Amino acid sequence: MQSEKAWLQWVRRAAGEARRPEVRLGIGDDAALLRPRRGWELALTTDLLVEDVHFLRQYDTAATCGHRLVTRALSDLAAMGAEPVAVLVSSAYPEDLPAAWPRQLYRGILAALQPAQAVLAGGDVAAAPAGKILLDIVGLGQVPAGRALRRSGARAGDRIFVSGTLGLGARGRELAHTGQKPANPDDRRALKHHRRPRARWELGIALRGRASAAIDISDGLATDLDHLCAESGVGAVIDAASIPALATDRDQHGALGGGEDYELLFTVPARRRWRPPAGVTAIGSITAERGVWIADAGRRRRLPAAGWEHFSRRQR
Ligand SMILES: [Mg+2]
The missing domain is CATH 3.90.650.10 (PurM-like C-terminal domain)
Known part of the structure; x- marks a missing residue:
């Protein structure tokens, strides 16, 4: 795995120009800043994708894991009637994982966000000592106040x-x-x-x-x-x-x-x-x-x- 700084730079570049007005500040600072539409409320959801529980590394590609991670979050937002806005992704990788794996993962994540016009607004990365990949997503959506589906x-x-x-x-x-x-x-x-x-x-x-x-x-x-x-x-x-x-x-x-x-x-x-x-x-x-x-x-x-x-x- 590359250094955290080099990795962050790669992610920022890969995320490119994807923007939306509610995300006032995305990747790069200590926290993202969000301003939902006036009169709307935020919907928040979180999900885990754990190697050998939710996916098998020998059969599921990194890009597939990225798509499925995003879909889990966007599906929960959909069930609330919320419009997807942004996600945060944190991941932990075994030390010996080739650098191509997380890159393909993030390409999958960004590809899955694109049709929803949702943006990657931040995240974290760490080493996983147990030798298994752990992926966590936080999904943020917005819905007119009082109108969420329950x-x-x-x-x-x-x-x-x-x-x-x-x-x-x-x-x-x-x-x-x-x-x-x-x-x-x-x-x-x-x-x-x-x-x-x-x-x-x-x-x-x-x-x-x-x-x-x-x-x-x-x-x-x-x-x-x-x-x-x-x-x-x-x-x-x-x-x-x-x-x-x-x-x-x-x-x-x-x-x-x-x-x-x-x-x-x-x-x-x-x-x-x-x-x-x-x-x-x-x-x-x-x-x-x-x-x-x-x-x-x-x-x-x-x-x-x-x-x-x-x-x-x-x-x-
Ligand atoms: Mg659900």
């Missing part, structure tokens, strides 16, 4: 929607981590999603004032729907046939229990005549009775909240 607003009768195709994250991880060749167009989409996931911040912003509750799908539909219902004090019934799963995911294990889909799961009051945009699917409704159920060919079964955590334990 997990807690779902009410009985609300319709439940999800964006995108669920299970791409799980299938992409499986392909990447086994070295399997993609066998069909869905596999190619899954691998692309694994390498370059993209958060749904535009949808999150569009849902302000429409959705009654929202959460991003980072741990799998079953777990994240359970979180939303718990925060709202309600239950849910979803229809297995309507879940936008991959054709190859026949038991819907990837859609229900996989992770890292970075889609939005949200509820809309039934009285609100809202037409979902393309790529958004109605999958069920909220009930006053607690518990999450899945209706499959006329039969109802309890949906256990077993998502990514459970999945990763099974996998290793």
Whole structure:
């Protein structure tokens, strides 16, 4: 690894001219200065990406880690209906890591920030004595005061929607981590999603004032729907046939229990005549009775909240 000073200079150069008005001062001073739009509030989130827990160095490239680190933060901001503004990234590397790795990581980070017009506003770097890479991101977003989407607003009768195709994250991880060749167009989409996931911040912003509750799908539909219902004090019934799963995911294990889909799961009051945009699917409704159920060919079964955590334990 190069000296901290040389590294900082490299990062400043790589970050280039990316600016936005809310970031009054970015990389280079003791702290960044932010001024959110008048009448807006800041949304803050933080996430970790840990080698051998969230990624495997032999299969996941540094650029992929950069994309996924940023997507984790932007997906949380999306779920709040917040517009991404800036991120701070701190990382710790083993001493023997080639200098190309962090450079590729930061190229991935900057590439993932670009479509959201969010900027890298600072960070820190240190040596990791344990021989494993640790990556930490802080995401900063802004949302009109009082209009953030919350997990807690779902009410009985609300319709439940999800964006995108669920299970791409799980299938992409499986392909990447086994070295399997993609066998069909869905596999190619899954691998692309694994390498370059993209958060749904535009949808999150569009849902302000429409959705009654929202959460991003980072741990799998079953777990994240359970979180939303718990925060709202309600239950849910979803229809297995309507879940936008991959054709190859026949038991819907990837859609229900996989992770890292970075889609939005949200509820809309039934009285609100809202037409979902393309790529958004109605999958069920909220009930006053607690518990999450899945209706499959006329039969109802309890949906256990077993998502990514459970999945990763099974996998290793
Ligand atoms: Mg989240």
